[in-house]
Amino acid sequence: DGGITQSPKYLFRKEGQNVTLSCEQNLNHDAMYWYRQDPGQGLRLIYYSQIVNDFQKGDIAEGYSVSREKKESFPLTVTSAQKNPTAFYLCASCIWASRPGDYTFGSGTRLTVV
């Protein structure tokens, strides 16, 4: 079955460490997205990508980096510059512009700073 796989489900980061969250999709979707969710709050867009080797900053990109070397993969690195990284991270994908409503979400990664 097609879908989005995020890993790991839980991740613990020490102060000053970079960590990478994985997001893989086998839906042949063009666009991929990373969102951050803090407790009791909505989802905020970190980065998004339309095509391979191209991505744009969202509303809260500082302290994060991404790559899009393959269509099916869009990993997110939380760098040491992100001062408050504890949050729930969701990856999503969609068929770009061609079919409304085709956003698919992964199951999420919960990142905690220890």
Added chain:
Amino acid sequence: ELKVEQNPLFLSMQEGKNYTIYCNYSTTSDRLYWYRQDPGKSLESLFVLLSNGAVKQEGRLMASLDTKARLSTLHITAAVHDLSATYFCAVDRAYGGATNKLIFGTGTLLAVQP
């Protein structure tokens, strides 16, 4: 800049009662989405509304869209405990040639009491 506001942020309901969640957005949008999120889980798609006057119903939930007022509503009829969750509206816009960006409201935490 596209902004999405929901109200109320928190809603405590008794079983059997009716209520409405409101979603306002700031600029012309192509599509309006409603999602449900259970604690610690990913997003479940409920409705996609594509045009002015669109109304969709699934069980005890009904969503509508008024693009002129930039307003969508999610109406809950005869609430039951199983509807307890956080509900998000989101809008996106295809910026001619650019990737869609899905922007979320702050969410409404619904608690249905026996």
